Amino acid sequence: MDLQTTIYLVVGASFALYIGIAIWSRAGTTSEFYVAGSGVNPVMNGMATAADWMSAASFISMAGLISNMGYGGGLFLMGWTGGYVLLAMLLAPYLRKFGKFTVPQFIGDRFYSKSASTVAVLCLLVASLTYIIGQMTGVGVAFSRFLGVSNEVGIYVGMAIVFAYAVFGGMKGITYTQVAQYIVLILAYTIPAIFISLQLTGNPIPQLGLGSSLSGHAEPLLVKLDQVVTDLGFGKYTTSLPGSTLNMFVYTMSLMIGTAGLPHVIMRFFTVPKVSDARLSAGWALVFIAILYTTAPAVAAMAKTNLIRTITPGVVMQNADPYAAESQIKYEERPDWMKRWEVTGLLKFEDKNGDGRIQYYNDKTGNADVKAKIDAAGWKGNELSVNADIIVLANPEIALLPNWVIALVAAGGLAAALSTAAGLLMAISAAISHDLVKGVFAPGISEKGELMTGKIAMAVSIVVAGWLGLNPPGFAAGTVALAFGIAASSLFPAIMMGIFSKKMNKEGAMAGMLAGLFITLFYVFAHKGIFFIKGTEYLGLIGGANSFFGITPEAFGAIGALVNFGVAFLVDRVTKEPPEHIQHMVESVRIPRGAKAVDGAHV
DSSP states (O other): OOHHHHHHHHHHHHHHHHHHHHHHTOOOSHHHHHHGGGOOOHHHHHHHHHHHHSOHIIIIIIHHHHHHHGGGGHHHHHHHHHHHHHIIIIIHHHHHHHTOSSHHHHHHHHTTOHHHHHHHHHHHHHHHHHHHHHHHHHHHHHHHHHSOOOHHHHHHHHHHHHIIIIITTHHHHHHHHHHHHHHHHHHHHHHHHHHHHHHHHSOSOHHHHTTSBOTTOSSBHHHHHHHHHHHTTOOOTTTOOSSOHHHHHHHHHHHHHHHHTOHHHHGGGGSSSSHHHHHHHHHHHHHHHHHHHHHHHHHHHHHHHHHHHHHSTTHHHHOOOTTSGGGSOBGGGOOHHHHHHHTTTSEEEOOSSSSSBOOOSOTTOOOHHHHHHHHHHTOOSOOEEEOGGGHHHHHHHHTTOOHHHHHHHHHHHHHHHHHHHHHHHHHHHHIIIIIIIIIIIOTTOOHHHHHHHHHHHHHHHHHHHHHHHHSOOTTOTTHHHHHHHHHHHHHHHHHHHHHHOTTOOHHHHHHHHHHHHHHHHHHHHHHHOOEEETTEEEOOTTSSTTTTTTOOGGGTHHHHHHHHHHHHHHHHHTSOOOOHHHHHHHHHHHSOTTOOOOOSSOO
């Protein structure tokens, strides 16, 4: 059976499974629509949480970013995983004990204000819509390559699939679909990794293969990879950093606290019966997440090795000179996987010196020895552009794995993007129907009316998400990181202060959220957007690229969070403290059930 037919069958079967689950688990009440009736088993909820959290960025982009960036790409591993631990240990149990459906509802009740809830809805919508751009773009990329359709058609099909199981099934349908999607995506990620680890190192466990010797060589895989990439003018794979150490630290922190503030992940902890189940499902989710996240560094390094070996034959295995003519393949003899990915536009070749061969190297290197070799070879610049997003999806094709493995990766990439898109849409729908319509504009709406409103909001959100995927803003690159930064600067501080500061009042919380959100958006748009004022373009409004101590826009969320905290506490100092019953409520949420106050009179 040919590759394209196999892909159609595997992807089609996975879609049929998702839609079948949605039909079986239709939501009939608002409780089932928003939180799956709070009756999900902790292990299954852990699996669904893992699928919800591991988006297209985790499945498709993360290993590609690590492959391109080397050691510095580890900030995504540290930030996202550390953020999940922060969420699971510090926030989720308390939010579950509070017992509200959504983050805006928690903020509205904790800060005794519908205005605070509305501000939280604004922050949630900005973060979620920014995040969803990346998911829908990922759907388009995967479809365009594996189903042989245009990017636009791919997004339309993705919208239809999400509509089928999200609108009708609500959180109940999404939860059980995400369990299936987790199984698909984790098999799709680990099976190719096992094959490739065996090929390159003879070790079937990728995590161990990463530290093993390359087959036929005495030196470890990473030592050999360091040698190869430095020969091509790139920085050492095991030590390269993106920008300054400060930027890496702030970037990691932004991803970490942004993860802890993501509303679609927090909502998952309301789907289990008890607070103890929330803790248990958080632990299981960490186990399920760790399977992919500990495999990603191995996938990245092995993909980099295979990519260079394919483009520059003999360099990896036989220590050939990468600048010798026989070391580069002729463009007309390029492998089939390159031809297939060229169609997507994510892999491009430009014959700058007209020799018909593919030169792949760092033409901006500061290494004098490498520059001398480049000049001697008569090269005119790097000729191959490889988008980081194709590394995981193309990896099995580069390694010449069986067709069913390549098809499984296609299904896994789509499962990752669709599962997170569904979770984000659920968070958006709940914020609009439950927090705005029921909470502010129509408090007396019936349960049936609220359920219908939620489904309409979901349908409209899918249309908006699809439009954003088809027409991404000018700053679409890095939108996932930007979404984490927005959540970090707006929602995370309000949640933290709502749980751990009984004296924080509504004025402080609202001022902090707005300050954090707007300063982060300003920094992002000043770098990545174009401002139109009376028809004139204004760029670089704040003094040039990364003008704030070299911090990139994607990393600025942590600075926005500091502004949020600072403004909140300043406003809190000059305004009235919360009512007594609110302070008692905060204390009761934090104190474990059955605990007794220690007064010093009893032992």
